[in-house]
Amino acid sequence: MKDIRWPRVLCGALGSALLLMTACAAPPAPQPATQQQVTTQPDTPAAPPAQEPAATSAPAPATARVVVLENFLADIAQNVAGDRLTVQALIPAGIDPHGYQPTPRDVAAVVDSDLLIVNGADLVPTLEDLLKSAGGARAVVEASAGLTSREAREGEEAVMSPEERAEALCAQAPDHAHAEAVEAAADVAAAPLLGEAHDHEEDVKEGGHEHAKEGDHDHEKEGEHQHMHSLERFEVILPAQGATFAGFVRLEVAETGDYLLALPQGQFAVTPAGQSEPVEVEETFDLDCAGLTRAAQMELQAGEYVLALSEWTQAEAFVVFGPAGAHHHHDHGDPHFWLDPTLVVTYVENIRDALSQADPAGAATYAANAEAYIALLKELDAWIAEEVAQIPPDQRKLVTNHESFGYFADRYGFQVIGTVVPNISPMAQPSAQQLARLADRVKEAGVKAIFLETGANPKLAEQLAQETGIRVVTELYSHSITDAGGPAPSYIDMMRYNTRAIVEALRP
Numbered sequence: 001m002k003d004i005r006w007p008r009v010l011c012g013a014l015g016s017a018l019l020l021m022t023a024c025a026a027p028p029a030p031q032p033a034t035q036q037q038v039t040t041q042p043d044t045p046a047a048p049p050a051q052e053p054a055a056t057s058a059p060a061p062a063t064a065r066v067v068v069l070e071n072f073l074a075d076i077a078q079n080v081a082g083d084r085l086t087v088q089a090l091i092p093a094g095i096d097p098h099g100y101q102p103t104p105r106d107v108a109a110v111v112d113s114d115l116l117i118v119n120g121a122d123l124v125p126t127l128e129d130l131l132k133s134a135g136g137a138r139a140v141v142e143a144s145a146g147l148t149s150r151e152a153r154e155g156e157e158a159v160m161s162p163e164e165r166a167e168a169l170c171a172q173a174p175d176h177a178h179a180e181a182v183e184a185a186a187d188v189a190a191a192p193l194l195g196e197a198h199d200h201e202e203d204v205k206e207g208g209h210e211h212a213k214e215g216d217h218d219h220e221k222e223g224e225h226q227h228m229h230s231l232e233r234f235e236v237i238l239p240a241q242g243a244t245f246a247g248f249v250r251l252e253v254a255e256t257g258d259y260l261l262a263l264p265q266g267q268f269a270v271t272p273a274g275q276s277e278p279v280e281v282e283e284t285f286d287l288d289c290a291g292l293t294r295a296a297q298m299e300l301q302a303g304e305y306v307l308a309l310s311e312w313t314q315a316e317a318f319v320v321f322g323p324a325g326a327h328h329h330h331d332h333g334d335p336h337f338w339l340d341p342t343l344v345v346t347y348v349e350n351i352r353d354a355l356s357q358a359d360p361a362g363a364a365t366y367a368a369n370a371e372a373y374i375a376l377l378k379e380l381d382a383w384i385a386e387e388v389a390q391i392p393p394d395q396r397k398l399v400t401n402h403e404s405f406g407y408f409a410d411r412y413g414f415q416v417i418g419t420v421v422p423n424i425s426p427m428a429q430p431s432a433q434q435l436a437r438l439a440d441r442v443k444e445a446g447v448k449a450i451f452l453e454t455g456a457n458p459k460l461a462e463q464l465a466q467e468t469g470i471r472v473v474t475e476l477y478s479h480s481i482t483d484a485g486g487p488a489p490s491y492i493d494m495m496r497y498n499t500r501a502i503v504e505a506l507r508p
């Protein structure tokens, strides 16, 4: 699994918003004299026309060929380009960028382009393939460059399939143990607390994933419950019991939720402290990673538990334990910045700079257009806030089919209660059991409606409506604008449409 963003895969440590693809590979192919080379310095002021290469062979500036991957982004870019350039959108209306597969025509369009603008943050997993197929030289700009991904908040966990859980667990399970092994006790009363000696601050980055920094989680200010915010690997020394090894440790669970316990071998039972009945395991699944062979998922209330390990063939053991859903599914953070219009201001600035690089003579036009569009974004932001004010704050609860409304939620005071499918494919179908679990969560939280984004399986909507008995609002336009005749032909229309749909469903 990749753990770095694609441009670095291709190019090494370039953090710049503007990447020249030829800079990464072996010596670039010689460029025809007529082709203007794009530089990698976005902050360099545009060269005055007099310094440009031979005026007779230089292309007219407005012929720079700009291709934009995502269609909502193409609309934003077109607003910045104005009449000076026509940008070409690659992903057709209604297609989810997560599942997008480039066509030969798309590859051809990229081959012919001088500049490719993408959302970035790994929204389109096939982008790397597209660039490889296209080859050649062009600037590739991530519109979201410079924005920091949000971390999933508590309770936003998705309802994942066992396979997805296993994959996530394998990706996250730290492959090194904490410094001190815990000696399990032969009897329950003496069981030591797992992770007690553990210093959380040293481990905010583990398993290749960036975790929330200190202070990002309000509850961390409470102090003592700082562990168990991610899957952690614990070294355990088990006393001999007959021919095998067995022992007890205690687990402290800071918050109610789904937890995963993964083991390399042996038997286990998790029992609330002071009780005799182990908690029911909701799901178990096989693993083949990080030395682990299986995992169990269970819902635990905040409090203390006793973990009994038995029938191990060796004294030195380890277990991986932690919250099941504390991690966002996107490997590189949450790419859905555009659902907060105030973050789109950064998109506009990056696009403005990229267009000015590709077409320096148009810089003033792009600057003016960007300014005008940013004013529209601010207007949009104010309008959304005003609309959302119709929903009492305690009813601003969102359940969507996919983890995409986090930035919107953060900006306008919503809580994301859950998601139906955790992953990139809108075709992913949660099991009946997973739907039932989501239904429970929805009922508990008193959510009034579930929102399905366009592209979601319609059967899911029916099933959910049946399971939950609550309203299912279909066709939120979160990842794609519509055709000109549709209800959301532009980015701003899309945001207005979604806001209206959400407000209408949730207001009293």
Ligand SMILES: [Zn+2]
Binding pocket: 098, 336, 402, 403, 404, 479
């Ligand atoms: Zn998405």
